[in-house]
Amino acid sequence: xxxxxxxxxxxxxxxxxxxxxxxxxGEPYWQKVFSGYEFSKAWLKENTPDVIFLxxxxxxxxxxxxxxxxxxxxxAAEFKPADEGWGPRPVPVVQGHPExxxxxxxxxxxxxxxxxxxxxxxxxxxxxVPLSLMCGQPSAWPCPVIPFxxxxxxxxxxxxxxxxxxxxxxxxxxxxxxxxxxxxxxxTGGMSHxxxxxxxxxxxxxxxxxFLDRLIADxxxxxxxxxIDYVREAGSEGIELVMWLIARGAMSDNPPKVxxxxxxxxxxxxxxxxxxLENT
Amino acid sequence: MALEKPYQDIxxxxxxDAEQSRKGYHLNQFCMSLMKAENRAxxxxxxxxxxxxxxxxxxxxxxxxxxxxxxxxxxxGNIYFLAKIGATDGKSFQQMAGSMTGMSEEEYRDMMISGGxxxxxxxxxxENK
Numbered sequence: 001x002x003x004x005x006x007x008x009x010x011x012x013x014x015x016x017x018x019x020x021x022x023x024x025x026g027e028p029y030w031q032k033v034f035s036g037y038e039f040s041k042a043w044l045k046e047n048t049p050d051v052i053f054l055x056x057x058x059x060x061x062x063x064x065x066x067x068x069x070x071x072x073x074x075x076a077a078e079f080k081p082a083d084e085g086w087g088p089r090p091v092p093v094v095q096g097h098p099e100x101x102x103x104x105x106x107x108x109x110x111x112x113x114x115x116x117x118x119x120x121x122x123x124x125x126x127x128x129v130p131l132s133l134m135c136g137q138p139s140a141w142p143c144p145v146i147p148f149x150x151x152x153x154x155x156x157x158x159x160x161x162x163x164x165x166x167x168x169x170x171x172x173x174x175x176x177x178x179x180x181x182x183x184x185x186x187x188t189g190g191m192s193h194x195x196x197x198x199x200x201x202x203x204x205x206x207x208x209x210x211f212l213d214r215l216i217a218d219x220x221x222x223x224x225x226x227x228i229d230y231v232r233e234a235g236s237e238g239i240e241l242v243m244w245l246i247a248r249g250a251m252s253d254n255p256p257k258v259x260x261x262x263x264x265x266x267x268x269x270x271x272x273x274x275x276x277l278e279n280t
Numbered sequence: 281m282a283l284e285k286p287y288q289d290i291x292x293x294x295x296x297d298a299e300q301s302r303k304g305y306h307l308n309q310f311c312m313s314l315m316k317a318e319n320r321a322x323x324x325x326x327x328x329x330x331x332x333x334x335x336x337x338x339x340x341x342x343x344x345x346x347x348x349x350x351x352x353x354x355x356x357g358n359i360y361f362l363a364k365i366g367a368t369d370g371k372s373f374q375q376m377a378g379s380m381t382g383m384s385e386e387e388y389r390d391m392m393i394s395g396g397x398x399x400x401x402x403x404x405x406x407e408n409k
């Protein structure tokens with residue numbers, strides 16, 4: 001049977017992708033960001049899974065206002081890096097895992113989560129920046145990836161509670177897949193940031209670190225936090241953090257091993273948070 | 281009965297909810313069209329003519345022409361869509377975000393490097409710093 005071995009959490013700031021693609025990683029500003037991922041790149045090489053289930057959000061790229069799925073699972077064989085207006089990022093095409101994705105879709109929908117199934121989709125920085133941070137600049141990503149897009153652009157986004165429960169349903173689905181695959185679930189986005197209006201630039205270091213503490217030790221309690229707390233305390237775009245609860249819900253009920261923790265301000269407009277949790 | 285919108289007392293913040301999305305549908309879809317290089321070229325060649333192809337309000341068109349992102353947001357725009365205009369203009373996300381704060385590009389960048397805008401006094405309208 002397949003099993004979930006670990007979860008990875010990271011911000012997915014587009015400027016991080018641009019810094020990598022334009023060869024700016026050596027600049028002091030960016031070095032401070034990338035230094036937090038040196039451990040992670042080595043860890044992923046040691047702990048390469050068979051599949052990554054990558055929870056992210058699309059930023060008006062694959063989904064315009066024509067259709068706004070709350071939860072969308074990518075079931076295609078491959079996903080191309082999108083042109084977000086600056087040209088596509090020069091990163092490898094993402095190979096999917098259609099068999100496992102279809103299995104998860106079937107299982108999770110039967111568990112009352114109404115997923116949208118997507119068979120053609122380009123993936124934006126929300127998905128490719130976490131891969132770049134964790135893998136560097138390889139000629140191919142180290143394993144297949146199942147993109148799982150969550151609407152956090154148009155309010156109301158799914159609640160933290162719903163996301164946490166969905167994570168549990170994903171865990172059940174993976175554990176019922178009839179092949180011995182090692183699967184990691186990644187939750188991306190956040191941490192505190194606001195990109196719009198006179199309050200743009202908001203950062204809340206104390207709140208972010210409390211979020212990390214609770215995500216590790218008290219995810220069920222954290223999942224009860226209402227939307228308004230995210231928006232008020234972590235900025236209008238800080239609400240992306242509900243996606244981390246999907247990955248956390250997919251982890252075992254035993255306390256996880258904290259393999260790595262990193263926090264840094266700023267990357268562009270955003271606080272960068274990063275965790276690696278291993279199932280014990 | 282009106283829906284509860286507890287986020288309306290957050291200073292300097294417009295939440296892109298279903299109501300804003302409805303108001304901004306054509307504005308945001310216009311932005312989306314700028315993801316194609318040929319459309320970016322046509323828009324740059326004659327912005328007004330390109331905007332007139334869209335059933336947007338005159339106010340929305342004026343806000344786009346003026347690159348007044350706060351106004352665009354008030355009229356239903358969403359920052360991830362409006363970012364396509366910034367990309368067309370060759371602006372970074374930080375330049376766009378900064379342009380809405382009344383700060384200069386340099387002041388905004390320096391604020392971010394020093395840890396960002398403080399939450400103190402920014403949680404709700406009337407909160408003491």
